Structure formats: structure tokens, C-alpha cells
Amino acid sequence: MLVLIGKKLQISTLKYLLTSNNMLKAGIIGLGKMGISHAAIVGPHRDAELVAVCDTSSLILDAFKKFTSINVYSDYKKMMDTEKLDCVVVATPTRFHYPIVKYSLEKGIHTFCEKPFSLTTKQGEELVRLANQKWLVNQVGYHNHFIGTFNELNRLLKAGVIGELVHFTGEAYGPVVTKEKGGTWRSAPEEGGGCLFDYASHVINLIQEIIGRPVKVKGSLFNRIYSKEVEDAVYSMLTLESGLSGILSVNWSDETYRKMSTSLTLFGKKGKIICDATEIKIYLKEAALKENLNKGWTIKYNTEFAIPVNFYLRGEEYSAQIDNFISCILNKKQTEINSFDQALYTDKVIELIIADSKS
């Protein structure tokens, strides 16, 4: 409760106190494609104020300096030491996630980290422990869970509409590397470049959260198509806790796709579902009256399931995941979607696939 003593309290002070009570102070570390996109979503957010950004490129920092009133830093420690931040978004190349996230958690700052979470599960485990110990909101950017069609798939599977599952396929294709060249961190395997960390992590995470956690992998293949140092395609056979098995097929050198396209196909004893970010196609051997689904094919579109957002950039899911993060902080609760712990499991599966590909 704010108690006014006399008339000493100036309007500006009052405004400051009100703002500081209501608005979360946010910072962003790493201003690549995802970092800039997060900055543009956090900036207009009704419950947050973007007060600082950090990057190593002077070109990018100068642009922020010139056109915005956001404070800029080239040293993340200095940013977190100087600004009183409630939350940060970490969107650097993957190998920097560990030291930066560790620092932010130690400072008691709620942390959103881009995917994939960590390069080694040992580092990831330490971060999960630290976040839980300090009871800080922790979330990773597996944004597919904020796409309406994948939520609907999750719901239909839990309701058992296609009966006992017998097989699945998880796929992602897109046109990232379509010519022979290299040069950025994405072409360095030790830095988390490559199709496994960048593309396949999304599919693995969807599989583990919607179908079940993979515990065994077999037949993993890494294909280099245009990249010299990293894989451009990953294929693997995954076995889940339940014993169900399925195929992972991911290729980021496929220019027949205009942008990344991720899909899951589920085969059950009573039918089949094919789901991507735009539509969900359901085939049933018999009608499911409870779900109002007829026998045969039913196609539903994301227009029906899209999560409404206040600010849109590139897809509802990017705003919806930040809404979730901010709302968890304000409501003092942990996220049920995309916690560090869930993302760590994806890192573990990635490790299994790497080990299997070498065996």
C-alpha cells in the first residue's frame, strides 16, 4: 500500500512508483533474429518495459542507441549489475546460454532462454537446480507449444480419439542452408550450430511433450548436404517410455519449403492425425461423437485455434510465449509449458542421438 504523507510526494514520483510496481523491467541479451524479434514483442507489452539490451555488435547497438531510448550494453554482466531487471531474455548463440543464464539466475532475475537450452546436460542440470532453488520463473523458447493446432493435437491424443498409438513420425524441413558455404556459429558443431540443435530440437521437444519422452534412439544418421562442418539433415528412430517407436526426419537444406515447416503424424488403432502449424487433419475409422468428429477425414485450421495476442510479430506463438512468461512472473507461479527442466530433457535426447550416430 502506498501511503501519502502530506503533499510532499510529487506527481512524477508517484508515477514512477506506480510504474515500477506494475511494469516488469526487462532486458534482452543477444540481438540476432530471435533477440530483435523478442525486443519488438517485449517493447510494446502492457506489463513490461524493455529497459536494456546487450550485444557484441556495435552496428546493432548503435541502431538501438540512435532510434530508441533503451540502454545498450556490450557486457551482459554490466547490464545485469547496473539495471534493476525483473526478467531477461537470453537469445545468444547456444554456447553462451550457460554462463549468461547462470549469472542472471544468481542475480535473482527471471529468465527466458532461447532454444536449444544447453550444449551439455551437465550444464543444463546445474541451471535447472539453480532456477528451482531460487524459485525463479524459467522458460525456453520452444514456441510450437503456443500454436493452436499442436495444442489441439495434444488434447485429441489425451482424449484418445485415435485409440492406442502404434507409430509416429516427427518432421521439420526448411531452406536455411541451400548453398555450399560456411562461416557463422551455425557452421560450428561445438557451438551448437547444425540442423540437430537448430531444427530437430523443435521436433524432439514436440514429441516428448505431446506423445511421450524418448528413452532410446537407434539408427541415427547425420547427413552433410552443403555445410562443411555440420549436419544439414538428421534421421533417427526413437523409442518412448511407453515402448512406442517412431521416426525423426529433419532437413534444413530443402528449398521446396518457403520457411520452416514442422509436423507430427500419429498412427493409432482407431485412426491417424497429421498436424502442422497451419492445420490438423484427422482420419477416423469410426465417428467420435463426443468430439463431433465424423468417420473419415476432418480438416481443421489454425484460424479456429490461434491464441489471441495483443501484439503480433511473425506468428501468435512468439507473443503468446512471452505473455506466458510475463504472466507467470506477475502471478508468482512456475510455467507448465517449456520450463528449463522440459528443455533439458530435449538436450538429453540430443545427446543420445549424437552418441548413437557415432556408434
Added chain:
Amino acid sequence: MDKVLFGDNQFFAVNHLSDEKSREQAIRFKDDEAIIRVLDSARETGINTFMCTTHDRIASICDHMRSNPEKYRDFNMFPCMPYAHKYANAVTDLGIVGTIKQYVPGNIFSTFTKGGVAYLRKDFIGLMELLIDAELKMFRGINTPVIFIQNVVVDMILGLKMMEVFKAYDSYIREKYNSEPGYITMNMPALLDALNSIGIENPIICSSINKLGFRMSGGKEIYEKYLNEKTFRPIAMQVLAAGALRPKEAVEYLSRFPKIESVLFGASSKNHIQETKELIEKSMSGRSGN
């Protein structure tokens, strides 16, 4: 502006409803002749404006128009730049500096070029002008009365609150191209407020307007309030909510807003184009403001 603007999503495998349909479209329009045939059918129904992305393949369509000047003399194109996926995929692969290097004309890192000087001085507006010139080069000699920036870029600048960039874009398009600047957005109310705040009045804004509230950020109510009360020149897109609405009910909704100047739609068959065009014109002429 014409009441009916013909869009290009169907030609470039952009389908917000279905990835599978977008692949079918990619196959159907793999040759430029297929695009030109549909454009000519649209012209035959009386459509006179093609609103299109600065996609590589539009360059060949522009070549075709330049080589048939009589036929396309009164035809307008509304370029929408940039073709964002080109840059987005490049940034993932090459980083931001690498992307600038790839797409700014000339050697950006040589001090002897305009680009090099702009880069070294961190003259961002200069860099933007170079990128605009590069994107618009394909349209030389073609009528482009309105030139748009795509929603990804508009909404990013809006979210970052880099309002000076809008100002610079606005005056560059007016002065260098003698065209009206236009803005595509998924956040119409916020954008209009932002543009007004820096003195850009009565702007052309193209945004989703549909009965479902699909891609109308902040909700349908605030969009309707702005359409009824604010001063701007709205263009409605995604009027069918990516195909979830039937054309008749979609157009009936639009007819409630006399301020809407134009409707953008795309289709692939002559019948479908004709039908939709007539439906739009009929509903727009029946509005109270006309």
C-alpha cells in the same frame, strides 16, 4: 486507389490456412506464364492494380510488362517490400552483417561505394535507402503509385519504437519515387497511433479485417473503433480469414465500414476472381458512406 486490389500470395506458395495447399500452388505457378495468364484474366475482369511482394519472380513479371507497354499502360503495381523470408533465412545462415553484405548493392565494405560509406558511418537511414532502391529496381518504368513496407518490418519497427525510421521511409518514398507510402501491419491501431505521433497523417494502412477477428491484434473491437472513428485510409486484407469465412459473409462484414478504401484478395481462376470482385464492389458501393 482502386476498390479491388489483386494480391500475389497464391503465386508464391503463401497460404495461411494450409502448408499443403501452398505446395500445390508452388507447383501450379512454377512457370511465369502461369502467373501472367492469371494476371491477364484479372485484368479482363476490370482489375487494374496488382499488389505484390518484391519476390525475385516478380522481376520477370515486370520484364513482361515492360516488353508489352501498350497492353499494360494503365496497369498499376503496388510493390510490398521486402520479401522477408529471403532476409530471414539469410540472417539464420549468415548473421545480420553477412546479410547486409549479401543484399546491399555494391561492396558494402568498400569505403569507395555509397554503401561502404553508409556502413562505416553507421548511417542507418542511408542503408535503408540503399535497400529500398535494391528492392524497387525491378519496377523501373512501371506505375507504382503506392509503395508498401511488409508487415514483418513495419511491426518490428513499431515494436522497437524506432519511429524515426517510419518518418525517413515516408519522406524517401514521396521524394525519390513520387509515390504514396503504405504500411502493412498486423497491429493496425498501434501503428496508426505511432504514425500519428510523429506527424504522419491519414496514412494508407493495409491490415487484416475480418468477421472472425483473425490476425486483428488486440481484438476486433478496437479495430472496429478505429475504422469508425479515426482518420486513415484502410485497405482490408485477409478478409476471408485465410479461407475460414465464406466470401458473402466476409464481404457483408466489410460493408459496415465506409472508410475502407480498398480490399486486397488473391485467387487463381478467372471465375473465382470475377465473382469475388463483383461481390466486393457491390458491397462497397452499397455502404452508407458512398
